[in-house]
Amino acid sequence: MKFTGKTVLVVGGSCEMALALFPLLAEAGLEAVLTFRSEEGKKRIQDTPGTMQTTPCFFDLGKALDPDGFSDVDARFSEGGPDYFVDFAHGNLESLVATASPEEVGRYFHENVTGRSALIKWAARRMVARRFGRMLYLSSTAAFLQNGGQGFYAASKKACEALYQGIGIEMAKKGVTTAILRPGYVASGRAEAFMAENEAWVRQKIPLGRAASPDEVAETLLFLLSDAARPINATPITMDGGLTACK
């Protein structure tokens, strides 16, 4: 795979998919910076074999609108860039639509949608300065088919997909393109426990008969970052083993 760019910012860098992506980026000759927003996240990055050659960087979507919200990432990219940007960060608000408090909903959207628009603006302006950039957003099949309790999560995923689509539509002629990946079930984190308990259900419900692995997601993301994938622009791609194709 060919890569015109060199530097990568991975936001939400302590999640399993990001940690699976990092060694692939390094093998491809790309220099990646992983962000964390808590000490646990920082430690998770540092404790992962193969991340020795990178120093994690602080970034918190919830603080993106603060005056120094971007000071750490600015310092890491003081020479320009990043050329690539992979966005895994996303908070969850699991609640019935009719029970959530409006204040909590406001905070949730402020962080995940407004904060992200500031992040996208930050990256887009840096990319247009070099007329090159590629952004990937980790969405979810919940943006297409949601379950009860996922109203706010799905709403914010849809909103963020629209922001990334907007960048791809508006800035592709300036060299900046975007793609959105919607994984279904991925065998990582909380989902792994759920799937272990509901193995028969997973086998019956997903045509592929299993969840995707973080490594499969990471390899797909690497391809989506590559030069050949650039015409995949402003569009979501579903990676759910066929789950959302079924009635």
Added chain:
Amino acid sequence: MTVFEKIQATLADILDVETASIGAETYLFRDLEVESIDLLELAVSLSSEFNIDVNDDEVFLKTLRVYISEPGDQVTDTRAYLMEKYPYLTSTRVDEILADQEDGPVLKVKDIVDYVNWRSV
């Protein structure tokens, strides 16, 4: 290179036109047919080229039409109001702008030069 020459070169590069076709009196929208995405690129270039904070609304007179058509009840003198909103424009230029509202956006290359000079102080 002067501020004007740098802006001229940047615009020529962004719009892929000859530098000679861009003068201080050239209109960005009417003559060069810039799109908003070109202005975004120009703002980013100005910011790094001159090491200044660029306010897109201010430098490209984006809110000018609203300031003129809906200035608000407390505004009695549009000319003074515009001079307050755009402190980098001379009074002569504000008069010129007020007399030039018929044929589309008034933004000229010289306005951007004045903005950069004002921000660089």
